[in-house]
Amino acid sequence: MATQDVEATAPAVRIDSEPEEPRPERARRQRYLLWRIAGYVLFIGAWAFISSLTEPYILPSPVAVLRKMVEVVGRDDFWVNIFATLRHLAIGFTLAFVIGSAIGIAMGRSAYWDAFFRDYVMLTLTTPGLVFALVCVMIFGLLDIGPIVAIVLTSFAHVTVNVVEGVRAIPRELMDMATAYGVPRSTRIRNIVLPAVAPFLFTAIRYGFAIAWKITALTELFGQTDGVGIQIRVEFLFFDIAGVLAWAFFLVGFALVMERLVLQRLERRFFRWRPKAFA
């Protein structure tokens, strides 16, 4: 269990702790729907109330932020910035996933590679992203590759720790069974290895992605010409709190949509065989 100190740095409670939530939990949620709505009403009410007490530029009202969001979407360069950020994110995260998985497979299968990469993985998990963002900005200046390298450096380790766990979770007794029946390697990989590792890959994607989009915005903020990050910096320099909040909500909204709608749906399709799904 050589990488335990490494994975220990992953948050205990995962950002989305209910990927395949059991039915009773869901029923309970429904029952308390009113309380849930009350929570939202209370939050927005408190926000509106506090903002009415202060100067509008200190805490803009919810309506003002909404108006700002509409205005931001209408800007000429809105989509240019969004696509710049998405491009960084897509390339960076794909690379991080491939590299992180490769290292994870090596670490899961060999004690040597486990020892070799253990410290790198632990370091990148615990070092603040700002450090990587700054070093990348200094190395690459305004080049597009800056955010991409920063994404790879900060999020590969989150993929790696989960892939390592996945490789170790491949059921030995099923592999032995397949050996006894002389099942060919490709069939074994498709039918045993991939399904066994799949849940860990999902967690890997989820973890890595949660880090990746934040570091993208951060690196762009320090050294880019296009991207959401630099837009946030501009709003900050103009002291436009509504603007900062508007962009923040776009980012968080995007992350939540990816997480809830895309990943969770895929996951549900993938894990139909689990007893919970038809309990």
Added chain:
Amino acid sequence: MATVSVQNLRKVFPGEGRDVVALEDVSFEASGHTFVSIVGPSGCGKSTLLNILAGVETPTEGTADITKDGSRARVGYVFQAPRLLPWRSVMDNMLFVQAEQTDQVRERASRYLAMVGLSEQHKAWPAQLSGGMQQRVGIARAFSIEPDALLMDEPFSHLDAITARGLRRELHSMWMETKKTVLFVTHDVGEAVELSDRIVILEKGGKLRKDLSLDLPFPRDPADDKVALTKAEVLREFEELDLIAT
């Protein structure tokens, strides 16, 4: 006709500090329509013997092969746990171990599922079946590759008494029908006496202690005098073993 041949087999597992000897100089042969039970106290290397015969593990010394007409025989293996792929349906689990996926093979797989009474469940996921049903899929899987020999590693030990009894009867009739060579590992002497025409006793440390032929007619009723006597005889042998072991 399959031949099981074990010659001077020795298996050592490297352990922390001290190596563990699982099998020590074991030799025996079995061929044709025979049902050999391998009994012994836990930790005497019974499962290791089957794993080596199945090609899952390699011998440290000696040889252990199952051959048919000089080449490697087709072997079915039923494990203590069902060992089904939880993410594949019952039918896909059956097909997983087949060499080819023709309609003929599918038809054969369905036939064996029917033989263990699970035709209805071919689309179910393993988690939807009871433990006994899962084990039956494991047995059907082993038969469905039409093996020359069958290895079984305490296949009924996790099941309740009634289910186990029913499955023993099914197994017996399938063996009579298909005339396979069966190697059956168990620690339950009653089960061994009920099913087999030969019993091999291993002792702790993996040495072969006794090789008994059972000349009793089938079906064997545990309440029958001769069967009970034979069981008592084997048990006596066993008790001596335990004294030696401790």
Added chain:
Amino acid sequence: MDTTASSGSVVRSGRSWFQRTFVTPRAARITAPVLFLVAWQLRLMDRFLGLLFPGRTESALLPTPAEVVEAMWEQLLDGRLLEAFSVSLLRLALGFALALLVGSIVGLAMGLSSRIEAMLHDFVIVGLTFPYLIWGLLVAMWFGYGTIGPVLVVFIAGLPYVILNMSEGVHDVSKELRDMAAAYEIPRDRVMRHLILPSLSPFFFASLRYGLANGWKGLILAEVFAATSGAGWHITSMRDYGDFAGVVGFAIYFALFSIVVERLVFGRLSRRVFRWRPATGRDVSEPPEVAAP
């Protein structure tokens, strides 16, 4: 079989002297950083980038290890390092103490009452997702440079982890054990001391660990925008002056700090707290024990 190769499979007999000495897990932990240093000293990265982007300017070249060590030595001698980290750690302690206090109360309330949980659950999840960068900028605009902003971000960053772990902890107290305690009519205070608190302790520990780790990350970002002291501010200001060696040196100090905290503090603590637990069979919400090196 090949995919399940056990960790012990690397050590095989029949290997040469070289392999037995240098191709072992123990040696790998030294080989890894040495290879990194060699690659760095040979400027492999610069050469590679030079091939990819011929237009890169000289000033953007990575500093050499020697330059970085020199910068690190300077930072250590002139007291900048100590000052920066002590200021930051103080802010971390202050903000996290607040988060622990508020988070424990809210978390326990959420664990005990389904209504409160329904009200707050979504906000805790958004709180986990909201980037520290944004909080850093907001507190900078609200409070300017100073202590309040960074401390507030530590509080905000640590809070959701404390809340979630504590409420999970309450859910996790075994119903069977509680029923058993009720059946034997065990007094309340003894149930609290021997059942509730021991089952909460791994979750409390997890909230300390992850709350602190994320509070630290949030703090460093907040100091960039909302402070004129502290570790985050230091590394950014060196970047603003173009002191590349200083930035890399300080980054290495960050890394060393992480190692020390992970290895010494959390490694020890977790082994103590969980000594009753068998080594295998852990669950997602608990921090796994740190393996002995």
